[in-house]
Amino acid sequence: MLLRYLFIFLILIPIKAFAIIEVDITRGNLSPLPVAVSPLSIDENSKKNFKKILKRENLGSEISIIVENNLKQSGLFSPINKDSFLQKPDIANLKPRFEDWNLIKAQALITGKVTFIDEKLRVEFRLWDVLAGKEMMALAFTTVPSNWRRVGHIITDKVYERLTGESGYFDTRIIYVSEEGPKTNRVKKLAIMDQDGFNNKFLTLGNELVLTPRFSPTNQMVTYLSYFRNLPRVYLLDIETGTQEVVGDFPGMTFAPRFSPDGKKIIMSFAKDGNSDIYTMDLENRIVERVSNHPSIDTSPSYSPDGKYITFNSDRSGYQQIYVMNSNGKNVKRISFGNGLYGTPVWSPRGDLIAFTKLHKGKFYIGVMRTDGSGERLLTENFYQEAPSWSPNGRVLIFYRETKTNAKGEGFSAKLWSIDLTGYNEKMVETETDASDPSWSSLLTN
Amino acid sequence: MNRNVVISFGLHTLLVVITAMSLPFLAKKPIDLPPIISVELIQITDKTNIPFAPKAKKIIKKIKEKEKEKKVVSEQAPPKIVKKEKPDAVPLPDKKIEKVKKIKDKKQNPEKVETEVKQTSEFEKKELFDKNTIAALIDKSKEESAETNKKLDKITQDQDKSIDLGGLSLSEEDALKAQIFGCWSIPLGLPYNENLLVRIKLQLKPDGSIIRSEILDHARMNKPDQGFYKVLAESALRAIKLCQPLRVPSTGYERWKELQLNFDAREMLEG
Numbered sequence: 233m234l235l236r237y238l239f240i241f242l243i244l245i246p247i248k249a250f251a252i253i254e255v256d257i258t259r260g261n262l263s264p265l266p267v268a269v270s271p272l273s274i275d276e277n278s279k280k281n282f283k284k285i286l287k288r289e290n291l292g293s294e295i296s297i298i299v300e301n302n303l304k305q306s307g308l309f310s311p312i313n314k315d316s317f318l319q320k321p322d323i324a325n326l327k328p329r330f331e332d333w334n335l336i337k338a339q340a341l342i343t344g345k346v347t348f349i350d351e352k353l354r355v356e357f358r359l360w361d362v363l364a365g366k367e368m369m370a371l372a373f374t375t376v377p378s379n380w381r382r383v384g385h386i387i388t389d390k391v392y393e394r395l396t397g398e399s400g401y402f403d404t405r406i407i408y409v410s411e412e413g414p415k416t417n418r419v420k421k422l423a424i425m426d427q428d429g430f431n432n433k434f435l436t437l438g439n440e441l442v443l444t445p446r447f448s449p450t451n452q453m454v455t456y457l458s459y460f461r462n463l464p465r466v467y468l469l470d471i472e473t474g475t476q477e478v479v480g481d482f483p484g485m486t487f488a489p490r491f492s493p494d495g496k497k498i499i500m501s502f503a504k505d506g507n508s509d510i511y512t513m514d515l516e517n518r519i520v521e522r523v524s525n526h527p528s529i530d531t532s533p534s535y536s537p538d539g540k541y542i543t544f545n546s547d548r549s550g551y552q553q554i555y556v557m558n559s560n561g562k563n564v565k566r567i568s569f570g571n572g573l574y575g576t577p578v579w580s581p582r583g584d585l586i587a588f589t590k591l592h593k594g595k596f597y598i599g600v601m602r603t604d605g606s607g608e609r610l611l612t613e614n615f616y617q618e619a620p621s622w623s624p625n626g627r628v629l630i631f632y633r634e635t636k637t638n639a640k641g642e643g644f645s646a647k648l649w650s651i652d653l654t655g656y657n658e659k660m661v662e663t664e665t666d667a668s669d670p671s672w673s674s675l676l677t678n
Numbered sequence: 679m680n681r682n683v684v685i686s687f688g689l690h691t692l693l694v695v696i697t698a699m700s701l702p703f704l705a706k707k708p709i710d711l712p713p714i715i716s717v718e719l720i721q722i723t724d725k726t727n728i729p730f731a732p733k734a735k736k737i738i739k740k741i742k743e744k745e746k747e748k749k750v751v752s753e754q755a756p757p758k759i760v761k762k763e764k765p766d767a768v769p770l771p772d773k774k775i776e777k778v779k780k781i782k783d784k785k786q787n788p789e790k791v792e793t794e795v796k797q798t799s800e801f802e803k804k805e806l807f808d809k810n811t812i813a814a815l816i817d818k819s820k821e822e823s824a825e826t827n828k829k830l831d832k833i834t835q836d837q838d839k840s841i842d843l844g845g846l847s848l849s850e851e852d853a854l855k856a857q858i859f860g861c862w863s864i865p866l867g868l869p870y871n872e873n874l875l876v877r878i879k880l881q882l883k884p885d886g887s888i889i890r891s892e893i894l895d896h897a898r899m900n901k902p903d904q905g906f907y908k909v910l911a912e913s914a915l916r917a918i919k920l921c922q923p924l925r926v927p928s929t930g931y932e933r934w935k936e937l938q939l940n941f942d943a944r945e946m947l948e949g
Contacts, residue, residue, distance in 0.1 A: 252879070253845035254938045255854055258945045260862030260917070308866055339863070339916055361912065363919040368912075397909035398867030584870075627867070654866075 264310035268338035269300040273322035278348035285377050292346040298384025302402045307657030330365045338362050353377045357387050369394050401623035405673045407445045411666040415644045429662040447673040448491045455489040466500050480513050488531050493539045501531040523561040534578045543577040543586050567605030582626035589618040598631050611655040624674045628652045632668040850927045857925045862917035864943050865909050874943040876914045884931045886923035914941040
């Protein structure tokens with residue numbers, strides 16, 4: 233027994249670790265990660281079948297191009313030119329020769345295989361760590377062939393998540409207001425497209441003016457502003473069925489609608505007799521509740537992701553500023569104190585930031601600040617831009633920007649732009665027509 | 679039967695309690711060691727307190743005289759002689775110890791303590807200035823004894839640290855850092871408010887290439903809510919592999935054949 237305790241005692245005696253030299257690495261580079269996206273291999277039989285169904289020559293190659301473009305657009309990755317690849321796709325998918333990929337400075341490699349099985353599209357892909365010489369991830373998807381573009385987006389989301397540590401935003405859609413015609417007589421239609429600008433569809437005909445469309449967290453519904461009997465009203469549209477309805481029976485105009493995080497309520501502004509306050513309407517029982525009550529203009533409400541708080545803009549201080557209050561309307565606090573006017577506050581899906589539009593000395597800025605108003609950062613400046621909307625991972629903002637017209641009133645255009653939180657990687661989002669008021673959906677697949 | 683079980687249980691409990699109480703490191707973490715520093719200084723102070731200085735002087739004189747007589751011992755003599763003399767040289771009466779302790783309890787004259795430390799340094803010079811180590815550099819046969827002496831010496835934590843930092847010179851460390859800064863692509867999706875420190879232990883070849891790399895907090899890799907840590911750790915490993923061979927000093931392989939790199943992304947992400 234004594235020996236046992238002696239043994240335990242000896243084990244527990246701390247042994248002084250041998251002093252080892254330590255070096256602290258506190259800096260790195262933020263340059264895009266070099267990644268090689270190998271064309272997905274495809275057998276001849278599958279190639280013929282997909283060509284017949286989708287009119288696409290080489291689906292494997294086209295899916296890899298989608299992945300490559302997505303990664304490039306994110307600004308965090310630098311896809312390597314395919315011409316420099318030394319290994320063929322079919323062999324690379326089985327066992328990459330890491331020396332070859334190392335030679336072209338790739339740090340990550342994506343390979344895969346496309347097959348036609350039982351009238352369906354099956355896509356396998358693998359993500360490799362070239363420097364470590366090991367597989368990081370392998371997944372396979374089966375879907376109807378017409379979903380081939382989405383497969384490319386889903387692969388990108390998975391790769392992005394694995395390499396950056398945050399969820400992706402590629403398998404998403406953007407709803408916006410499509411604009412055509414001269415500035416004085418614009419035809420505005422609701423339109424929806426994939427985040428990369430493909431699969432564009434118009435949801436309304438353009439007979440009525442439409443503004444501020446917002447996605448529901450469920451992605452089935454959209455709320456927006458349109459005109460009903462010459463009064464601006466909040467509408468609800470089911471994207472799948474195409475049915476739409478007016479939200480609530482208000483004796484005045486309603487505008488600036490947005491869904492609650494659970495998708496069960498719509499929060500909006502209701503204006504009457506020169507006063508505008510914030511209201512919510514429960515979509516199940518249609519009960520309307522007043523949230524703010526102040527003789528000033530309160531508008532542009534946006535919920536925090538947990539639904540406990542609401543941010544909005546108000547001119548109760550004499551100038552338009554951003555405020556935060558509890559979801560029951562209590563404990564109102566002003567959070568913006570900088571020079572200029574602040575508007576269109578939108579709470580980040582991460583919950584840590586609020587994006588806004590700022591007007592100062594004749595210029596418009598898109599910026600972010602913490603939810604207590606500290607840490608204001610202006611990301612981009614222009615002649616006219618507004619209405620930021622967050623990507624579902626809270627990394628990127630999409631907004632619209634208008635150009636100046638010349639003396640004859642020519643040259644006007646409105647386009648969608650995106651920018652990431654760092655303030656870099658500002659890019660125009662391609663749309664078929666002029667575009668404004670974008671709203672980013674959440675991920676279509678989780 | 680039950681009685682035996684109760685007695686056995688009781689005795690076991692007693693043993694565990696005794697064991698636990700006799701193992702102070704169970705109650706305190708090793709990091710709580712710093713108080714030892716003050717204990718060391720107190721002892722030294724006792725021996726060199728001003729009231730005993732005349733005695734000490736006499737002893738020093740005696741030692742010097744003996745040294746002169748021998749004419750063999752140079753200034754670089756091994757410290758052993760002093761070590762032996764130290765306890766003999768300053769015999770302290772108990773009453774005096776109590777007085778000194780009282781002074782310390784009252785925390786009087788911190789400046790005095792400083793001067794006292796300086797005085798002690800004269801005594802301790804030969805011990806702190808470890809000639810055995812230097813000798814070992816010249817004569818490798820002495821290496822073992824030098825290390826043994828080092829372990830026997832009561833080195834304070836501060837001194838220990840200075841030895842660690844002495845591993846690489848500033849310029850050597852800067853060169854290594856600059857190389858790895860260029861190779862480390864920091865994943866931008868990491869959460870700001872989490873612990874973003876990855877510690878990697880490396881075994882290196884003399885040319886700076888890597889024999890082995892080991893993530894020290896490997897357990898965090900598989901924790902469900904620490905998915906970002908895996909991403910961060912992989913990026914750090916990629917940086918090391920991309921950078922190798924590392925820019926290590928051309929000499930002193932024994933010093934840096936094992937290196938620990940602490941990758942911390944907070945500074946970069948918080949801007």
